[in-house]
Amino acid sequence: MILVAGSANLDFVVRAAHIPAPGETVLGRDFNTFPGGKGANQAVACARAGGAATHMLLALGADAYAVPLEASLQEAGVQTHVVRVKEQATGTAFICVSDDAENAITVAPGANQALRGADLPSLDGFTHLLLQLETPIEAVTAYAKAARSSGVQVLLNAAPAQRLPAELLALLDVLIVNEGELAVVADCSGSMAQCLARLEVPCVVVTLGHRGCCARAEGVYSFESAFQVTPIDTTGAGDTFCGVLVAALSQRHNVQQALPQALRRASAAAALACTRLGAQSSIPTQAEVAAFLATQTAPTEAQDAELRRFCGFEPLKPI
Numbered sequence: 025m026i027l028v029a030g031s032a033n034l035d036f037v038v039r040a041a042h043i044p045a046p047g048e049t050v051l052g053r054d055f056n057t058f059p060g061g062k063g064a065n066q067a068v069a070c071a072r073a074g075g076a077a078t079h080m081l082l083a084l085g086a087d088a089y090a091v092p093l094e095a096s097l098q099e100a101g102v103q104t105h106v107v108r109v110k111e112q113a114t115g116t117a118f119i120c121v122s123d124d125a126e127n128a129i130t131v132a133p134g135a136n137q138a139l140r141g142a143d144l145p146s147l148d149g150f151t152h153l154l155l156q157l158e159t160p161i162e163a164v165t166a167y168a169k170a171a172r173s174s175g176v177q178v179l180l181n182a183a184p185a186q187r188l189p190a191e192l193l194a195l196l197d198v199l200i201v202n203e204g205e206l207a208v209v210a211d212c213s214g215s216m217a218q219c220l221a222r223l224e225v226p227c228v229v230v231t232l233g234h235r236g237c238c239a240r241a242e243g244v245y246s247f248e249s250a251f252q253v254t255p256i257d258t259t260g261a262g263d264t265f266c267g268v269l270v271a272a273l274s275q276r277h278n279v280q281q282a283l284p285q286a287l288r289r290a291s292a293a294a295a296l297a298c299t300r301l302g303a304q305s306s307i308p309t310q311a312e313v314a315a316f317l318a319t320q321t322a323p324t325e326a327q328d329a330e331l332r333r334f335c336g337f338e339p340l341k342p343i
């Protein structure tokens with residue numbers, strides 16, 4: 025059983041030709057609201073991936089914005105543990121999506137800021153806890169500490185990027201970051217290989233957008249080239265990756281053995297999410313991921329070599 029503890033936001037999304045530069049006003053086009061928030065997106069991805077029951081601890085305001093967020097989680101089959109906050113509005117995010125599928129996001133955390141260590145439900149029956157950084161770091165650390173002492177595996181997606189207390193880093197079994205987050209968390213401006221070498225977390229997964237991803241588990245590196253799709257909105261793709269990854273890892277006891285297949289499924293789900301609008305609305309089901317994977321061929325040696333080089337590693341020598 026998997027517990028996701030984190031944020032839920034209502035996303036206010038406008039499409040525009042490009043993302044405004046500082047001081048610039050851009051005349052956008054269509055506007056929509058979508059259920060979002062890194063925590064809730066990851067919980068939905070985990071539930072849609074199947075294989076393990078998914079619960080989520082979240083805080084919502086006592087307002088109309090909370091309604092579609094709870095409905096989306098319930099529709100995906102996520103069992104919710106809601107802290108109701110009267111004094112603050114439900115979290116919101118203001119997102120501009122450009123015609124080249126990139127986004128710029130500003131979050132107003134609202135009720136998400138009210139989550140406290142004491143809100144954690146009993147961890148009886150849970151095997152994995154998935155966390156992000158859109159809720160107070162003190163609560164995140166308290167949840168990780170409780171999980172570690174109950175023998176529950178702790179996974180952290182360190183997004184949005186911030187330096188982590190050493191106490192929290194020491195509690196992690198799996199850290200999931202993109203390149204920018206890796207540089208901040210490892211406090212490193214060198215190559216990816218150099219940054220990874222500075223982190224003692226047993227398993228670190230680095231997502232690399234359209235290039236793919238790379239992971240180090242117990243000293244062994246794995247690489248997965250990205251699947252080629254035509255993206256229309258990349259919002260929530262990273263969250264899809266995290267949720268599907270934890271669902272796949274929860275199927276096997278040994279992270280290192282589970283990793284290659286987990287990376288492949290997570291990458292496929294994230295690629296599909298980029299082809300649809302919105303955050304939770306874009307997350308594929310397990311069946312959709314399986315059907316997509318059945319149409320894909322293995323990456324070529326050249327793609328593999330290119331990814332390894334990008335990460336700061338030598339390509340494999342032919343045997």
Ligand code: RIB
Pocket residue numbers: 031033034035059060061062065116117129131158259260261262263303
């Ligand atoms: O990762 C995407 C998410 O970031 C959006 O859904 C938005 O709510 C912000 O939390």
